[in-house]
Amino acid sequence: MSNPQQPRLTPLPEWEEEAEAMLDGVEYDTDLGVRMARDAIRVSNGELTDAEFHEKYHEQVMEEFGKDERPTKPEGFDDD
Amino acid sequence: MTNYGLVIDQERCIGCHACAISCKQENNVPMGQFWNRVLTEGGDKMDTPSGGYPTDGGNGSLDMQYQPTACQHCENAPCVKVCPVNATYTRDDGIVEIDYEKCIGCRYCMAACPYNARVFNWDEPEHMPEEGTGDVPARPQGVVEKCTFCSHRVDEGLDPACVVNCPADARIFGDLDDEASTVSKYINQYETHQLLEDRGTKPKTYYISGEMSPGRPQTSDKLESELDDVQVWSDGTDDVPADSGSGGSAGSSTGGIHSVDDDAVGDAVPHVPAVDAGGDD
Ligand code: SF4
Ligand code: SF4
Numbered sequence: 001m002s003n004p005q006q007p008r009l010t011p012l013p014e015w016e017e018e019a020e021a022m023l024d025g026v027e028y029d030t031d032l033g034v035r036m037a038r039d040a041i042r043v044s045n046g047e048l049t050d051a052e053f054h055e056k057y058h059e060q061v062m063e064e065f066g067k068d069e070r071p072t073k074p075e076g077f078d079d080d
Numbered sequence: 081m082t083n084y085g086l087v088i089d090q091e092r093c094i095g096c097h098a099c100a101i102s103c104k105q106e107n108n109v110p111m112g113q114f115w116n117r118v119l120t121e122g123g124d125k126m127d128t129p130s131g132g133y134p135t136d137g138g139n140g141s142l143d144m145q146y147q148p149t150a151c152q153h154c155e156n157a158p159c160v161k162v163c164p165v166n167a168t169y170t171r172d173d174g175i176v177e178i179d180y181e182k183c184i185g186c187r188y189c190m191a192a193c194p195y196n197a198r199v200f201n202w203d204e205p206e207h208m209p210e211e212g213t214g215d216v217p218a219r220p221q222g223v224v225e226k227c228t229f230c231s232h233r234v235d236e237g238l239d240p241a242c243v244v245n246c247p248a249d250a251r252i253f254g255d256l257d258d259e260a261s262t263v264s265k266y267i268n269q270y271e272t273h274q275l276l277e278d279r280g281t282k283p284k285t286y287y288i289s290g291e292m293s294p295g296r297p298q299t300s301d302k303l304e305s306e307l308d309d310v311q312v313w314s315d316g317t318d319d320v321p322a323d324s325g326s327g328g329s330a331g332s333s334t335g336g337i338h339s340v341d342d343d344a345v346g347d348a349v350p351h352v353p354a355v356d357a358g359g360d361d
Pocket of ligand 2: 162163164165166167168178182183184185186187188189190223224
């Protein structure tokens with residue numbers, strides 16, 4: 001997991017493979033994790049807004065974790 | 081508002097791994113984990129160059145540089161956005177931290193971090209010595225952890241351990257929002273880059289490459305009080321002509337830092353055999 005020689009700047013396709021490997025075996029939904037991680041980077045990149053990101057995953061996050069406390073929640077967002 | 085950041089001068093970095101080791105010790109990082117790593121840019125393995133030896137007096141093409149890396153404390157951090165329970169959060173001073181009580185170990189943040197900066201505690205953390213090291217408690221099994229810019233030290237007005245223990249003065253820590261701070265001056269004066277700038281994460285770690293900075297001898301409050309009789313450092317910002325490389329006052333600074341190390345922090349830095357310094361623990 002912490003090979004100090006592991007690449008520091010892996011290109012995106014390889015990163016996705018790594019992300020899948022990181023999440024493999026986790027007791028939470030691996031596929032949701034990979035999709036959210038990819039989109040979180042898109043949010044940072046300006047390709048998706050915080051609000052869109054929050055809304056896109058809110059229901060799945062609620063289902064998976066029973067709560068959604070991400071800081072991406074837009075003002076006035078209806079939690080229910 | 082305070083906004084902490086780090087400058088690392090890659091021209092000054094000598095790949096000694098003192099930052100990685102002092103981080104591990106200060107932060108009680110378990111065996112098998114690293115928060116702070118020094119990668120080699122060059123060959124396929126650590127401390128191996130790319131290229132080949134010169135033959136028959138021809139030009140050699142050997143090339144090797146160091147890439148110190150840890151959490152970049154991104155201003156626009158995907159790890160923060162993706163954490164469903166808000167265990168990963170950004171402090172008011174810009175440090176990205178994890179509330180280990182809240183972390184449920186889903187590892188979504190690990191997948192979202194483009195810098196591979198986070199590690200997961202698969203097992204009960206093991207420490208050497210068993211009671212642990214440094215000034216922070218061990219994190220439990222099943223949570224993610226990472227570099228905190230030594231927030232426990234920063235809260236007391238001290239620099240991070242990696243900064244204080246860098247024998248090459250390659251690390252400078254400070255307030256990016258303060259124009260007069262040394263980090264801000266260095267970012268203005270030298271050519272810097274951030275890792276993966278195209279990802280929009282706005283990392284708060286800046287790397288200097290191309291032209292060697294004068295470096296900045298680190299004298300934290302604690303060390304200054306302990307070392308009243310040791311020579312006073314100059315700020316050094318203007319000491320070195322732009323093209324002087326390793327000469328000038330940077331050289332004399334390097335000589336001086338040994339006396340600081342020997343007198344004050346020699347015992348605090350573990351003596352790690354070179355062969356193990358870059359290993360997994
Ligand atoms: S480097 Fe990774 S862990 Fe650190 S703030 Fe950026 S995204 Fe988060
Ligand atoms: S592993 Fe912990 S810090 Fe990371 S996203 Fe999950 S709950 Fe948040």
